[in-house]
Structures are given as structure tokens and as C-alpha cells.
Amino acid sequence: VTNDVAWEDSLMIGLEGALLGCAYNALSCRSCGLIVGFILYSASSDLAYLRGFFCFFKDSILCYVLKNQMIMEASKVNFPAVTLKE
DSSP states (O other), rough: SSEEEEEEEEEBBBSSSGGGGGGEEEEEEEOOOEEEEEEEEETTTTGGGGTTTTTEGGGEEOOOOOOOOTTEEGSSSOOOOOOOOO
16 A cells, blocks of 8 residues: 555454444554554445545544644544545
């Protein structure tokens, strides 16, 4: 994916939570090895619109805020609501 994030080749199956029954590829940090997100391969109808997108866990990434020129945890940044459904 990039020099910092790797796309795991093996498909994983969600056994609990929001990804229950979904098949996905994990996205991991090459530096620390933590899972930072996923790419849905097969999903329930509720999540089907996310198939093929790179989905990152907010608590696993940092954001650079241009306005303040600061690095912040993504979980502390207020992202505007965006709908991907047509």
C-alpha cells in the first residue's frame, strides 16, 4: 500500500463485532506491526458500500492538522460526517 502500511495477503473472517461474518484483508503498520485498518472483501448488505475502500481505525493513526501545524491522534479529531451511499 505504502512504505508504512502493508496489505496482508491472507483473508480474515470477522467472528464478532461490526465485522461479524465479513471477509477482509488487514492493513498493518510496517514499523510496529499493529493492525491499523482493513479492506473489506465480502460484507453484509449494511457494510457492502465499504468494499474496496481502505478503512482505518481512528485510534490507530495520527493526523497532521494543517491549520495548526500539529500532529494529533485521529480519535481526537472531529471529522465531518460523510455518506458513501448513493
